[in-house]
Amino acid sequence: MEGKVRAPLRAPAAPIARRAALGPDEAQTARRRWLPLVGMEGTFAPGREAPSAFSTRRYPDSELLEWVIVGGGIQGTYFSHLLIRRFGLSHRSIRVIDPYDEPLHRWKRFADNVGMTMLRSPAVHHLDLASLSLKRFAPSARLRQSADVRGERVLSFLAPYGRPSLQLFNRHAEEVIQRNGLGGIRIRGLACGLRLIDGGFEVCYVSDAAPETTLASRRIILAIGMSDQPCWPQWALSLRAAGAPVFHILDPDFSRRRMGDFREAIVYGGGLSAAQVALALAKQRPGRVTLATRHDFRVHLFDSEPSWQGQNFMRSFAHEPDPSKRREIITRERHRGSLTPEAREELDAAVAGGIVRLVRIEEEPSPELGAQGELSFAVGGSRIRCDLMILATGYERKRPGGEWLDRAIGELGLPCAPCGFPIPDPSLQWRPGLYVSGPLAELELGPVARNIAGAHRAGARLEYHLLEKARG
Ligand SMILES: Cc1cc2nc3c(=O)[nH]c(=O)nc-3n(C[C@H](O)[C@H](O)[C@H](O)COP(=O)(O)OP(=O)(O)OC[C@H]3O[C@@H](n4cnc5c(N)ncnc54)[C@H](O)[C@@H]3O)c2cc1C
Known part of the structure; x- marks a missing residue:
């Protein structure tokens, strides 16, 4: 064999x-x-x-x-x-x-679930061995045409750092995989x-x-x-066990495309995926999506500072002999639950236009499941109701x-x-x-x-x- x-x-x-x-x-x-x-x-x-x-x-x-x-x-x-x-x-x-x-099945599934269109990482991060391979990648005429038809940033790079579009990254990855068997x-x-x-x-x-x-x-x-361990808060697990319409955007078995329709949706989370999925759902039902977040938005271009790509930060990290201290450094330096300036801008515009509703909650929610399968939870003095709740709470x-x-x-x-x-x-x-x-x-x-x-x-x-x- x-x-x-x-x-x-x-x-x-x-x-x-x-x-x-x-x-x-x-x-x-x-x-x-x-x-x-x-x-x-x-x-x-x-x-x-x-x-x-x-x-x-x-x-x-x-x-x-x-x-x-x-x-x-x-x-x-x-x-x-x-x-x-x-x-x-x-x-x-x-x-x-x-x-x-x-x-790359899971990568593609998650990217599609959250509705991302551009990568967060720069153009030199890809599956090929030469740094500029993605920059120089020439997509087929068919793909270029479909990109034009959709009129989106389908095949482009976003400044700074030339962050590639998802389509371009995926096409390039497919080409690398195919070319190298x-x-x-x-x-x-x-x-x-x-x-x-x-x-x-x-x-x-x-x-x-x-x-x-x-x-x-x-x-x-x-x-x-x-990717095998999406983070499910305890209250959400209980709701799911009771048959409530609660899903995790990073659940390998979940597909947003196959989810069916909804009347009111709540997205729970405060990072890039939460913003992206709220915007994607709002395209389906403008004004019917609430983004519930427990913290102020943390805006960062990358999920850790670009200095971590270079020698200086890594040198001091390597000189730290204590693994617990290394863990502390990683926890401090990873911008967990952060979002890019572009996503923040897009979200602000959607909120200002009444397309997405934003609520800030101080404590873990404790939603109730109604007889018709709808969910409701208290925010301030009022109650929010939905027939779809999507968690964007990252990984355990x-x-x-x-x-x-x-x-x-x-x-x-x-x-x-x-x-x-x-x-x-x-x-x-x-x-x-x-x-x-x-x-x-x-x-x-x-x-x-x-x-x-x-x-x-x-x-x-x-x-x-x-x-x-x-x-x-
Ligand atoms: C929405 C989203 C956007 C992101 N955007 C970026 C970005 O722009 N730039 C960036 O650098 N990173 C990004 N990331 C981080 C991203 O997850 C990683 O870059 C990349 O997917 C990690 O690759 P991986 O191979 O480690 O994990 P995965 O892509 O999750 O692959 C792991 C594979 O291992 C398999 N596996 C697990 N257990 C077993 C087992 N026991 N036996 C066999 N197979 C197993 C899984 O099924 C899976 O197929 C993003 C992540 C998410 C969720």
Whole structure:
């Protein structure tokens, strides 16, 4: 099967040594890619594994894959691209396990649910390996035409930082995936176990086709993101259990397109997604949407300061040895629940025009469910009623992965900080051969770890580490 591979790991070309010979585009890419290596100094002491950490199965060398990536969203897809194109691995030697056939399924679903049209991140953050690839991407005539017809900012970049439109970003991502054959290395499934074997790991996964299957690989990357844990306040969970029309905009099973009609909607949240979904619903029913927020709007262009993309902030972060202090820095520096100046402007205009109603609530709401399935809750002296409530309350703050990862942590003795998140080494290994990315790499990569920039930063660490290893 797919595991019959032994493509040797080829060291990536040495970018620093080669820099003199690079053209201006390549030089810029190299500069950006190697910036995040600050913090590679450091040591690592993994815990002790339990006897149950070992698989009882034996895998011949010929069945060992080189890499298995768990999670095929933005980050996992980027890593598969990097491994194939930069590290020279064969397609046969890599597999990406993800519950969806289509790469970036959740990214696309959430973006559509909230109704976003422009990305928050700059044009250099994308799935290709050259910085300017998205800037230079020429969409097909058909797409350009459809963009003209809709008359929206469909294929544009927004200043400052050239933030791309969602359509452009997605078309470019699709082109990168197709050009590099990244769809063909995916396995549809949900990872549910991780064990040690001679020379690597055994990953168990479940799928519709088979109850439990295993793959053996020399190395694993965990790229599972946060998307399995939308944050549901307790009162909303109770309402949902009672059959109330309450949904979370970041629930993987929720689709705004399939939601049906509503008479009055309340959006609960105060960040970018809340503003965007309120505006999107108001297009459907102007004047019938209320945005209920518990805090004043926090306006920030990005979800962390751009200085986190550079050396200085990362250097001081890397010099902080205490993981609890690193967590404090991340919490302080991530602009959780913030929105962009453009979204604020658009929302203000909608409120001024009576298209969206804005209410500020001081305490957690305690809505009541009426006999006809409608919801109502008190705000000040009056009551707001609705037949649709959408939560835009982000993700839970806990470590993602759930039960199977908890088990692996216990059995493999994987070190975690008091906040529950991994303490990987500077090369992002949680134990030799087991790599983390996204939120799982946050304590090493800082506040941008969850974003596309975090994937680039993780990729650079991986590359540096493997290059150093290959050099001996
Ligand atoms: C509305 C919205 C807008 C955003 N805009 C931006 C932006 O403009 N710029 C930016 O940089 N970031 C943005 N972000 C952050 C964004 O989520 C990340 O950049 C990106 O989606 C993270 O990619 P990921 O691969 O870590 O997570 P995801 O895209 O969520 O992918 C993770 C994948 O792992 C899979 N998975 C989970 N558990 C398992 C398992 N056990 N086995 C197999 N597969 C598993 C999931 O099903 C999913 O397919 C935005 C987020 C949201 C919600």
